[in-house]
Amino acid sequence: MINKSDAHSKLSRLGNNFWLLLVVALVLQYIPFLSIPFNWLESYFHEISHGLAALLTGGSIVQIELFTNGAGLCTTLGGSTFVIAFSGYAGAVMWGVLMYKIAQLNNRVTHIASALLALLIVVSCLLWVRDLLTLFICLCLLALFLFSLKISHFPILPVVLKLFAIMVLLNSLKSPLYLIDNQNIGDGAMLASLTFIPEMVWIVIWSAIGASGIYYLRKS
Incomplete structure (x- = not known):
């Protein structure tokens, strides 16, 4: 019989082993079908980051669309075109880092954070989703966070959220x-059209931000 304290201890060690979680996340990315929801999750964070940037700079969100290929x-x-355009890739990284850091806190905080993320998806569906495909994808993402709420009383919750976060960061990279x-x-x-700085420079900057996010979590 497995001792509960031993199981909790093993889960705790797993949750604190960044490199092991990174390897697991890399493996999950190459498992057919299983990786798809996590591609959608990064895409959602990318698009909602554009939207929030618009709201924060005085604009509004007209519509959010998600596609099965992860686009x-x-x-x-309205709003700042520069801030909105820059915030998609950079924002997805920030969401990943935020989820990982929250998962390092106590279970109550992690539970609340999962509930808030689920609420954000619900609000997105109600206010900015106009097509059935996007609605379906958002409902799949909602199911991920509802699952995390379901297991919120178990020590595996931080491990699950950290895996979510690392998957988002890998896709952001x-x-x-x-x-x-x-x-x-x-x-x-x-x-590039706004700043006359070549597109490749922006690609390098966004990839560097993604790599920095992973490096930051490695040290945390």
């Missing part, structure tokens, strides 16, 4: 690289 689109009105397509569309092209 997304946030249509905004590689997502800017998809802009290297010579199509001259997307956030990088937008910033």
